[in-house]
Amino acid sequence: MSGYEAKAYVTLVGAGQPLNGYEVAKRSGVPRSTVYETLGKLVAKGAAYELRGADDATDYLPLPPRSLLERLRREFDDSIEALESSLPAIVAPPGAHLIHSLKDAGALLARAEDVIAGARADLFLSIWPEEMKRLAPLVKRAAERGVDTSVLHFGPVADPVGHMYEHRFPSLDEDLEEPGRRLLVVAADRRETLVGGFAGDTAWGVYTEDPAVVTMAVEYVGNDIVMQVIAERVGHETMRGFWADDPRLAHLRAARDRYAALVRAAGPPARPEGSQAAPLHPGDVR
Template identity: 70%
Template sequence: MQDVVEQLQRLGMSGYEAKAYVTLVGAGKPLNGYEVAKRSGVPRSMVYATLGKLVAKSAAYELRGADDTVDYLPLPPRSLLERMRREFDDSIESLEVSLPVIVASPRAHLIHSLKGSEALLARAEDVVAEARTDLFLSIWPEEMERLSPLVGRAVERGVETAVVHFGSARKPVGGFYEHRFPSPCATAEEQEGQAGQAGQDHRLLVVTGDRRETLVGGFSGGTVWGVYTEDPAVVAMAVQYVRQDIALQIIADRIGHENMRELCAGDPELRRFLTGHGCATALLHAAGMPGAPDSTPDGRLL
């Protein structure tokens, strides 16, 4: 019942209205105000005003008896949900026309921070859901599990999607490339051992939609950070980051991973720039966030 009440609140009912409506639906018979208050927890001083609002919204109806008593009957849930759907769609269609008219042109492309995993992933969902031409993602299984349904819908509506995924996926979607070279976070264990942080995850998330907006986030143990921007330069760099990573995976597949490992092992510069790719440790360190190792084993910040 509490979940239904919360969902109705999200669709515009007050808490009292939602509780009263759910009580009427669950009763299976008309109820008077006293009975609604007793069963729903709505205060008796508020129950008649609450029922009056439901009647005004046509979410409930009054049944007047011969002795002028009043009982209340709910609008059937199927009818209520269909009405809400129509009203929601009408509002969206209206806002699609009117809202852009009042939007002022930004004086600058700002970058704003996102705090916590929920805020970060919710904003990532927005970027994926709003994409209409292309999507670029650099992502780990933990985050892909949540974003995968929306990425699948983007593919269905014709969005060109490129996903570099750190590890295998149960159900790959879009233009999927498994990141296998170099081994994801190849030096993470060494870094964690030096910093006394063994067992912590270090992951980087990049989501770019329509080459117009981008989100970059990092996960390091219990630390989560993220930024979102429509700055064209940052968006272009994020797209290029994903494109070049995909190109590296294709090259490694073409010439063989063992050959690539031998090449990198014999070239210190290649090894320096490829180890730890996709990890959030360097960006965490640069942002001054806790939980990031100070350096790589050779003393350089990745």
């Protein structure tokens, strides 16, 4: 509705009785010069009805709000169904797999919401409590509509959703070689993924539909879940022993130690005046 149409409709709804054009103009603020045109548009849309009296005067009644909302909902749903069938038919195959950068927390979380809301078959998440607070309602709705949902949650889980696993190995203190830095991974339908990180009030991330990156994201979350289950089965101390003592893992331990030292030396992400500096993350280390 236009502004005048909305004012006229609300006035009719609030009156509780039929009104003529003069009364609608007086109560709504719609100019008398346009009130009958405005009411005519409401009638044409089915949002109001004309009542003609014996003296040929015309009063107006609104379509009840509940009925109007149901009609709008049906029309909206019909439009969406038409678009779902017609738009894919005109989309050209992409010349390259979509990928774009996300440069702040708001954009990162909004894109994560898009991925979760679009999931239809399966959903993989690796997530921290801070981000789960915002994304939990959408994750829950995905699980409720039958999406096979696997969530690796860093820390205790207050309200489990889908197949939810608490990240306990290594412990959070051990895992946080980078103080204050949290990784977020969301992958839906083996078709799209978002990978990002948060450090204080800065954030970085990428979204892509590249199959290779999507596969890596799914395998990353899946393997980390397997690690948690194995650690619970064999014991955390046994798992720490494998990591600390097995000579086949020596080069991985050394690489992790070097990276941790670099991060500690870098300190908190620098923030020059008037700009936001990106935090150090694995892609920065050569």
